[in-house]
Amino acid sequence: xxxxxxxxxxxxxxxxxxxxxxxxxxxxxxxxxxxxxxxxxxxxxxxxxxxxxxxxxxxxxxxxxxxxxxxxxxxxxxxxxxxxxxxxxxxxxxxxxxxxxxxxxxxxxxxxxxxxxxxxxxxxxxxxxxxxxxxxxxxxxxxxxxxxxxxxxxxxxxxxxxxxxxxxxxxxxxxxxxxxxxxxxxxxxxxxxxxxxxxxxxxxxxxxxxxxxxxxxxxxxxxxxxxxxxxxxxxxxxxxxxxxxxxxxxxxxxxxxxxxxxxxxxxxxxxxxxxxxxxxxxxxxx
Amino acid sequence: xxxxxxxxxxxxxxxxxxxxxxxxxxxxxxxxxxxxxxxxxxxxxxxxxxxxxxxxxxxxxxxxxxxxxxxxxxxxxxxxxxxxxxxxxxxxxxxxxxxxxxxxxxxxxxxxxxxxxxxxxxxxxxxxxxxxxxxxxxxxxxxxxxxxxxxxxxxxxxxxxxxxxxxxxxxxxxxxxxxxxxxxxxxxxxxxxxxxxxxxxxxxxxxxxxxxxxxxxxxxxxxxxxxxxxxxxxxxxxxxxxxxxxxxxxxxxxxxxxxxxxxxxxxxxxxxxxxxxxxxxxxxxxxxxxxxxxxxxxxxxxxxxxxxxxxxxxxxxxxxxxxxxxxxxxxxxxxxxxxxxxxxxxxxxxxxxxxxxxxxxxxxxxxxxxxxxxxxxxxxxxxxxxxxxxxxxxxxxxxxxxxxxxxxxxxxxxxxxxxxxxxxxxxxxxxxxxxxxxxxxxxxxxxxxxxxxxxxxxxxxxxxxxxxxxxxxxxxxxxxxxxxxxxxxxxxxxxxxxxxxxxxxxxxxxxxxxxxxxxxxxxxxxxxxxxxxxxxxxxxxxxxxxxxxxxxxxxxxxxxxxxxxxxxxxxxxxxxxxxxxxxxxxxxxxxxxxxxxxxxxxxxxxxxxxxxxxxxxxxxxxxxxxxxxxxxxxx
Numbered sequence: 001x002x003x004x005x006x007x008x009x010x011x012x013x014x015x016x017x018x019x020x021x022x023x024x025x026x027x028x029x030x031x032x033x034x035x036x037x038x039x040x041x042x043x044x045x046x047x048x049x050x051x052x053x054x055x056x057x058x059x060x061x062x063x064x065x066x067x068x069x070x071x072x073x074x075x076x077x078x079x080x081x082x083x084x085x086x087x088x089x090x091x092x093x094x095x096x097x098x099x100x101x102x103x104x105x106x107x108x109x110x111x112x113x114x115x116x117x118x119x120x121x122x123x124x125x126x127x128x129x130x131x132x133x134x135x136x137x138x139x140x141x142x143x144x145x146x147x148x149x150x151x152x153x154x155x156x157x158x159x160x161x162x163x164x165x166x167x168x169x170x171x172x173x174x175x176x177x178x179x180x181x182x183x184x185x186x187x188x189x190x191x192x193x194x195x196x197x198x199x200x201x202x203x204x205x206x207x208x209x210x211x212x213x214x215x216x217x218x219x220x221x222x223x224x225x226x227x228x229x230x231x232x233x234x235x236x237x238x239x240x241x242x243x244x245x246x247x248x249x250x251x252x253x254x255x256x257x258x259x260x261x262x263x264x265x266x267x268x269x270x271x272x273x274x275x276x277x278x279x280x281x282x283x284x285x286x
Numbered sequence: 287x288x289x290x291x292x293x294x295x296x297x298x299x300x301x302x303x304x305x306x307x308x309x310x311x312x313x314x315x316x317x318x319x320x321x322x323x324x325x326x327x328x329x330x331x332x333x334x335x336x337x338x339x340x341x342x343x344x345x346x347x348x349x350x351x352x353x354x355x356x357x358x359x360x361x362x363x364x365x366x367x368x369x370x371x372x373x374x375x376x377x378x379x380x381x382x383x384x385x386x387x388x389x390x391x392x393x394x395x396x397x398x399x400x401x402x403x404x405x406x407x408x409x410x411x412x413x414x415x416x417x418x419x420x421x422x423x424x425x426x427x428x429x430x431x432x433x434x435x436x437x438x439x440x441x442x443x444x445x446x447x448x449x450x451x452x453x454x455x456x457x458x459x460x461x462x463x464x465x466x467x468x469x470x471x472x473x474x475x476x477x478x479x480x481x482x483x484x485x486x487x488x489x490x491x492x493x494x495x496x497x498x499x500x501x502x503x504x505x506x507x508x509x510x511x512x513x514x515x516x517x518x519x520x521x522x523x524x525x526x527x528x529x530x531x532x533x534x535x536x537x538x539x540x541x542x543x544x545x546x547x548x549x550x551x552x553x554x555x556x557x558x559x560x561x562x563x564x565x566x567x568x569x570x571x572x573x574x575x576x577x578x579x580x581x582x583x584x585x586x587x588x589x590x591x592x593x594x595x596x597x598x599x600x601x602x603x604x605x606x607x608x609x610x611x612x613x614x615x616x617x618x619x620x621x622x623x624x625x626x627x628x629x630x631x632x633x634x635x636x637x638x639x640x641x642x643x644x645x646x647x648x649x650x651x652x653x654x655x656x657x658x659x660x661x662x663x664x665x666x667x668x669x670x671x672x673x674x675x676x677x678x679x680x681x682x683x684x685x686x687x688x689x690x691x692x693x694x695x696x697x698x699x700x701x702x703x704x705x706x707x708x709x710x711x712x713x714x715x716x717x718x719x720x721x722x723x724x725x726x727x728x729x730x731x732x733x734x735x736x737x738x739x740x741x742x743x744x745x746x747x748x749x750x751x752x753x754x755x756x757x758x759x760x761x762x763x764x765x766x767x768x769x770x771x772x773x774x775x776x777x778x779x780x781x782x783x784x785x786x787x788x789x790x791x792x793x794x795x796x797x798x799x800x801x802x803x804x805x806x807x808x809x810x811x812x813x814x815x816x817x818x819x820x821x822x823x824x825x826x827x828x829x830x831x832x833x834x835x836x837x838x839x840x841x842x843x844x845x846x847x848x849x850x851x852x853x854x855x856x857x858x859x860x861x862x863x864x865x866x867x868x869x870x871x872x873x874x875x876x877x878x879x880x881x882x883x884x885x886x887x888x889x890x891x892x893x894x895x896x897x898x899x900x901x902x903x904x905x906x907x908x909x910x911x912x913x914x915x916x917x918x919x920x921x
Contacts, residue, residue, distance in 0.1 A: 016843055016868065040905035042839040047790060048831040051811045052820075056917045060835070063909065084791065110912040155740065155791040168795065169642035170657045192642060194740040199788030201850040202824035207788055209744035243862040 003131065005122070006068035007035035008086075010079020010231045011046050016239075017231040019257075023264035024078045024124070030140045030267035031132060033124075038075065040067050044085040046232060047198045055102075061089040062103045065121075066113035074120040076127055078260045080230035081197070083123040084156035091161065093117055123157050125229050125259060126164030129173045137180040142268035144182025147281050149262075150223035151178055151191060152214065154233045158192045174229060177259070181266040183225075190217040197232040200240075205247065211236055212244035215252040224281050226256040234258045255280045290332035292350040295320050304341045309334035313347075320346075333505065387553050391423040393542025398442045400429045402449035402461030402496060407522070408485055411448045415530055421558040422538035432460035436467045440474045443544045444537045445509070447500050448526075450485040455492025457499070465499065473508035477544035480504045481513035481533040483526055488519050488622045512536045512546060518618050521628070524611040525618040531604055532577075534558070575605030575653045578663050582612065584624065585668040587675045597621065605653030609640055609667065612652060613679075625678040634731035638679050639668045644734050644796050672737035672750070685746055686736045693753045693777060697760060700767030715764055726759045726806055730799055738800050740792040748786035751793045754778065755806040758813075779814035785824045787811070826850045836914045836921050839904030 007028075013021040028035050041064040043049075050057040065086065068075045077083050093100045094117045107113045128137060151174025157163050158171060166173045171192065175185035195214050196207035215237060218226050228234035238256040245252035255277065265274040293312065299320045305313035306320070312331050314323050328335055328349070339347040397419050403409040409430075416426030424444070431449075439445065452458045457465045482504070484497020494517040501515045513536050516529035535555045539547045555577060579602050587594045599620050603612060610631065617624045627636045631648030638647050640655045641664075656663045673681035704711040729735055732752040736742060739751050749757075760766060761774040778784045787793075787807055794804035820829040830849045834842035847856065859865045904910065914921050 011841055012843060040839075040909075042904055042910055043835050043841045045835070046831075046841070048828055049835060050808060051815060051828045052832045052921075053918045054808065054812065056832075056914070059913055059917060060910065063913070088794075106913060106916060110916065111906070111909040155789065155795055159791070159795045160797075167657060172659060189642070194789035194792045196741060196788030198790075199741070199824075201827040201846065201855075202822065203741070203745070203786060203788050206741050206745040206748075206786065210740060210788065213744070239864055239867045242867070243859070243864050246862055 003032060003127070004034040004036055004073055005076035005127070006038045006071050006073040008038050008041050008044075008064065008075050008077040008079075008082055010077045010082040011043055012231055012235060013079065016235050017258065020078055020231050020234070020260050023258070023260040023269065026269040027124070027260045027263035027267060028076075030263070030269070031128065031136055033076070033127065033132075035076065036071060036073055038064065038067060038071075040064070044079075044082040046081050047085065057085075058089045058092060058099065059103050059106050061086055062093060062107055062115050063111055063113060065090055065093075065119050066107055066111070066115040069115060069119040070113065074122060076122050076124055078124050078229075078231065078258065080123060080154050080157040081232050083121055084159055084162050086121040087162045088159070090117065090119070090121060122164070123229065125157075125173050125177065126166065129166070129176060130164045134176050134180050137177060137263070137266075141181050141266050143266055143271070143274055145178075145225070145262070145266065147183055147224040148186050148222045149178045149183040149225045149227055150186040150188055150218035150221065151175055152218075152226055152228045152230070152233060152237065153192050154228070154230045155192055155194045156230060174227065174259070177262075178227065181262060186218065186221045186223045188217050188221040188223070190214045195233050195236045197236055200236060207236070208240065208244045208247040211240055212248040212250045212252050215241055215244065215254060215256075216248075216250040219251050219254050223254060225277075226254055227259055227262050228256060229259050231258065290328045290335045290349050290351055293322060293328045293335050294348055295322065296346040296348050298344050298346050300344055302343060304343070305338040305347060308338040308341060313338060386547070387550055387557060390539055390541045390547050390550055390554075394443065395423055395425050396442070397424040397426050397444045397446065397537065398429060398439075399426055400431050400434065400445065400447045400449075402431045402447070402458045402465075402500070404450055404452045404458040404460075408448040408450045408458075408483075411483065411485075411522075411526055411530075412446075415446060415448070415534070418530060419534060419538075422534045422554060423557075424534070424538050430460055431458075431464045434464050436464060436471060437474075439478065439507075440476075442478055444540050445478055445480040445504070446483070446533060446537065447480065447497075447504075448483040448485065449496045449500050451487075451490070451492065451494055451496040454490070455495030457496045461496065465496075465503065468500075468503045468507060471507055473506075475504065475508040478504075478509045479512040479537055479540050479544075479546060480509045481511060481529070481537065482515040483529050483533075484515055484517045485522055485526075486517060486519065493517065493519075510546070512540070516619060519622070521614055522618070524607070524614040528603055528607065528611070528615055531555075532602065573606060575651070577602050578605045578652060578656060580612075580652070580656060581662055581664045582616065583664065583666045584613075584616070584678070586624075586678050587669075589675075589677050597624075603652065605651065605656075607652055609638070609645065609647035609650045609652060609655065609665075610636065612665070613647060613667070625676075625680050627680055632730065634733055635683065637670050637731050637734035637737070639670050641666050644670060644737055646731055646734065649730070670734065670737040672739070672742040683733050686733055686750065686752070689749050690732075690753055690756075693749055693757060694773075695753070695756055695760075697763075697765075698767050698770035699765050700770070702765065713765060719762075719764060723759060723763060726755065726762075726802055728799075728802065729755065732756070735793075735796075735799055735803055738793045738796040738803065739787060741786060741788040745782075745786055747782040749777075749782055749784075751787065751803045751807050754784045754787070754810050755803045758784075758806045758810040761813075775813060775817050778810050779817055784810045784814055785822075823850055823855075833921050836911060838902065839907055839910050840902070 009021050025035055042060050044061055045057040075086065093103060104114050107115060153171055153174060158168050160168055163171060178185045190213060193214055194210060196210040199207050226237060228237055234256065241252045264270060301315050301319065303315050306315045309331055312323055312326050312335055313320050335349055339349060399412045399415050401408040401412040412428045416428050419426035449461060450458055482497050482501040484494035486494035497515060505511060513533040516525050518525045535551055538554050539550045541547055581598060581600045583596050583598045585596050599616060613626050629636050632646060636647055637644060641657050643655060656665050667679065669675045669679045669681045673683060673685060676682050702713055705714045735752040736750040741748055742750050757774045757778055761771045784807060790804045790807055793800045793807060815825050815828055818825050827850045830845050831841060834845050
């Protein structure tokens with residue numbers, strides 16, 4: 001019996017992080033998760049819209065949450081920023097009756113929707129460990145990863161109430177998944193540090209230092225591969241890793257993929273991409 | 287005397303002579319190993335054999351006590367460099383039925399507590415022990431060592447001693463005579479369990495010498511040490527408290543016959559915790575928590591040598607003790623050179639990072655922060671990352687102090703309407719505004735809040751979330767002058783102001799203090815963006831991101847890269863390889879190439895059709911436009 005969720009691909013999965021959009025359905029299929037498209041969902045705002053108008057972001061996200069409620073489903077997403085932002089706004093609505101009433105008034109008039117607050121938001125990582133059980137991953141593995149892998153959480157999902165049963169400050173769910181696919185989890189302290197995605201355009205110098213520090217920490221602990229639980233951080237950790245290294249003079253080059261890629265490859269999907277990744281990690285290195 | 291029936295030497299002796307020095311009747315060190323002296327009867331030298339095994343640096347002295355228990359002393363996990371546990375893991379003991387505990391608590395329950403005191407500290411401590419003893423079903427009797435009849439000790443089953451050290455390692459005046467008598471008394475204690483709390487001062491050469499002498503002499507008299515001695519520095523409350531809890535838990539399990547019922551220690555501890563859970567200590571009730579067998583990993587930095595690393599210690603400590611108690615205990619009992627900021631429990635400058643969490647150590651219970659991932663409870667304590675480290679856990683707050691001074695944090699009031707309050711006109715404030723201001727300003731430690739931002743360590747000019755929150759809350763205060771409010775907004779809009787914060791999520795995750803500050807930082811950002819007319823890269827990023835959501839419901843990176851970065855920014859990305867990684871698929875794992883290239887070159891130049899990934903819209907997109915139109919006409 002598949003577990004059904006309303007599927008929010010998360011930020012930039014339609015463009016810059018298209019590999020997440022590629023691999024999430026495949027990973028879900030192998031895990032017995034049925035993804036029901038949430039085609040009306042907008043971007044969560046990624047901490048940006050609220051800088052212009054906090055109430056506007058709440059209403060836009062309430063619309064997304066109400067759509068899932070109308071489907072009778074909880075939301076699942078592979079993006080840590082989306083999971084955390086939706087969760088934060090949902091918590092604000094649940095705990096602030098005036099905000100909920102005002103939001104519902106706008107939703108009803110503009111969309112014909114009402115939010116009760118019964119819906120929940122889950123990152124796929126927490127669905128795997130808390131709902132399915134890590135044995136589900138182990139039993140679905142066809143290709144193992146024999147690398148030293150650093151799991152990157154970022155700060156967004158490591159918030160009280162947003163990280164399932166994991167520890168906010170000393171998490172280990174990613175390490176459990178990495179071990180389940182045959183990898184060797186790396187212990188490193190920067191795994192919940194921010195790489196500064198919201199500041200990439202305006203504070204690039206600082207963000208490059210943040211990104212370089214995270215990547216250099218992973219490398220110094222022996223990581224051969226970094227796996228990110230966030231679409232946006234993934235983009236920064238990979239696309240900008242060369243620039244971060246040049247800016248800071250630190251060793252930053254290390255193959256970086258998203259959690260859904262790790263899962264899909266381990267479950268036997270896109271074996272050509274896995275072959276390229278193996279070559280990248282084991283032959284070419286950084 | 288301990289009944290040792292067999293003793294032998296394992297492989298690995300380093301011929302250090304320690305054992306032969308302690309007991310030449312049993313041990314003889316030859317060129318390549320120690321050997322047991324031929325024909326020796328180990329039962330005659332039980333205590334000396336155990337002492338030698340204790341002293342052996344490589345733990346090769348093995349022995350067997352009556353009943354067949356084979357023992358090695360001082361073992362530590364090979365893969366972790368830790369000090370040997372100070373006490374046995376009491377929590378691991380299997381509780382037995384109530385009947386057994388009832389039995390041990392029947393009969394003689396006298397506990398004799400002797401103090402050797404010069405200034406009164408040891409005497410006060412003994413009074414506290416006597417009071418606490420009742421929780422363990424013991425009847426405490428406090429004795430001044432002065433004039434105490436040594437012969438009475440022979441009939442005592444349970445003895446605890448607290449003794450200070452005077453001058454250059456001398457016994458206190460009231461203890462001198464009794465100590466001299468005890469040294470020459472011989473083995474008069476055949477059925478006595480004891481433990482020692484030594485009070486001293488690490489600035490003296492003979493630290494805790496008197497307590498050490500009592501520990502040695504009671505053993506020589508034939509007593510059985512039931513709990514390791516604790517050596518306390520000037521701040522003795524925490525280590526003495528831990529010793530008291532452990533010593534009472536164990537000595538209370540000495541039954542009427544004088545036999546130590548070790549299996550009952552865990553149950554005794556729980557019994558005492560239950561009895562004392564509702565008791566008050568001073569004005570604040572303390573809920574006693576079970577002991578934690580803990581591996582503490584502490585960051586170390588020596589400024590003289592520039593060496594960094596960490597030290598690990600394993601020991602047992604009550605769960606309700608604070609992180610500050612832990613640090614004080616480690617300093618007093620393990621390493622006097624361990625350096626951290628000590629002070630009142632709510633001292634804002636004492637902050638440390640515990641298992642990734644920024645806390646004030648005096649206000650944080652160990653049971654709330656230790657982590658057990660299946661290999662035992664662990665705690666990792668590091669200095670807060672936003673500052674330069676001076677030594678170990680002590681950081682230099684001058685960078686924060688300078689930023690705060692530069693922010694002109696003082697209040698400049700303005701004229702406003704008042705209310706006649708009977709005798710004079712006074713200013714009033716709306717209750718809601720007042721409550722919000724008080725809540726926003728409820729910051730336990732601005733120094734710690736400054737460190738919650740992950741941007742601060744990489745941009746030391748950024749004023750940081752603590753100063754941003756302070757300034758923003760001040761600007762919201764209705765009592766402030768208009769001129770001052772404008773100056774604050776301009777300071778926040780400055781290069782090193784709130785726009786330097788790269789990710790509020792890092793601040794938000796650090797408890798209620800962080801969540802409050804994150805709210806203030808966000809509101810401050812909104813205010814300065816509006817003040818600046820959404821100019822500059824930060825303003826354009828927010829403006830065009832929001833605009834693209836209205837346009838399609840999805841974030842449009844093409845728009846962002848073009849409008850925010852401009853030609854110079856795009857050129858920088860092209861030269862640094864960012865654009866190439868985007869174009870060719872940044873994961874390099876075979877995903878479709880040229881996906882972003884289409885976005886970068888096609889729209890809005892008008893050549894050909896806009897790629898699908900950029901011109902698709904979410905379902906019922908008109909609803910999104912309608913919400914925007916109602917809530918924010920700027921977009």
